[in-house]
Amino acid sequence: MESDADDSLARRVHQILDRIRCAAERAGRLPEMVRLVAATKTVPAERIREGLGVGLSLLGENRMQEALSKGALLRDLSPRWHFIGQLQRRKVRDAVGTFELIHSVDSVELAQEINRRAGDAGIQQAVLLEVNIADEASKAGFSTQGLMQALGLLGDLPHLRIHGLMTIPPPTEQPEDARPYFRDLRELGARIAAQRISSVVMQEYSMGMSHDFEVAIEEGATLVRVGTAIFGARHG
Numbered sequence: 684m685e686s687d688a689d690d691s692l693a694r695r696v697h698q699i700l701d702r703i704r705c706a707a708e709r710a711g712r713l714p715e716m717v718r719l720v721a722a723t724k725t726v727p728a729e730r731i732r733e734g735l736g737v738g739l740s741l742l743g744e745n746r747m748q749e750a751l752s753k754g755a756l757l758r759d760l761s762p763r764w765h766f767i768g769q770l771q772r773r774k775v776r777d778a779v780g781t782f783e784l785i786h787s788v789d790s791v792e793l794a795q796e797i798n799r800r801a802g803d804a805g806i807q808q809a810v811l812l813e814v815n816i817a818d819e820a821s822k823a824g825f826s827t828q829g830l831m832q833a834l835g836l837l838g839d840l841p842h843l844r845i846h847g848l849m850t851i852p853p854p855t856e857q858p859e860d861a862r863p864y865f866r867d868l869r870e871l872g873a874r875i876a877a878q879r880i881s882s883v884v885m886q887e888y889s890m891g892m893s894h895d896f897e898v899a900i901e902e903g904a905t906l907v908r909v910g911t912a913i914f915g916a917r918h919g
């Protein structure tokens with residue numbers, strides 16, 4: 684017997700997928716160019732399992748330990764995992780190869796460590812570079828200028844494949860207020876692409892969360908990270 688909770692999860696997932704499609708169409712973009720990453724921090728594995736049964740396929744986790752234990756519990760469904768949280772250098776060895784994409788490379792040192800561990804594992808790790816787009820003192824990520832300066836170095840790391848950019852803009856009252864930040868990230872990506880560094884491809888823009896993902900899609904997001912709008916408010 685299905686509970687009300689199951690029904691409402693299915694309904695929410697379908698609503699979000701609909702809203703993604705509509706936002707893409709409004710912007711004259713192909714809906715399949717925008718993928719939903721379900722942000723699953725604090726969500727129990729059984730709840731994620733329900734989500735995978737009603738249309739989710741791509742999961743984003745913030746903490747290594749939580750990701751590894753849920754990964755083990757959900758292995759039979761072989762979901763695709765992305766890492767979206769701050770990655771500590773001592774956790775890099777576990778992260779490399781475990782995640783299809785690491786969204787949150789926020790320093791040259793972290794990039795070098797991922798490169799080293801990926802080299803040890805004989806693989807290339809796909810990553811996004813996290814940008815602190817509004818230059819907030821408290822926030823992780825490259826500054827725009829810092830990233831432009833680091834590009835040469837980053838582009839020389841043979842076991843890293845840089846697929847694009849990620850940002851978490853400052854909290855805003857209205858979703859619309861986040862638009863300039865999303866636009867800035869896209870423009871930064873275009874500037875980087877213009878440098879034609881062979882190992883750096885600007886095809887993914889990870890931006891937009893529950894509050895503002897439609898605006899992000901209108902500004903070119905290819906990956907939206909949505910948690911509370913799918914699973915409800917987080918406790919703890």
Ligand SMILES: *Cc1c(COP(=O)(O)O)cnc(C)c1O
Nearest residue numbers: 722767892893908909910911912
């Ligand atoms: C939790 C989280 C999200 C999802 O946030 P919601 O507001 O719950 O949609 C997106 N990105 C990152 C990096 C997160 O940590």
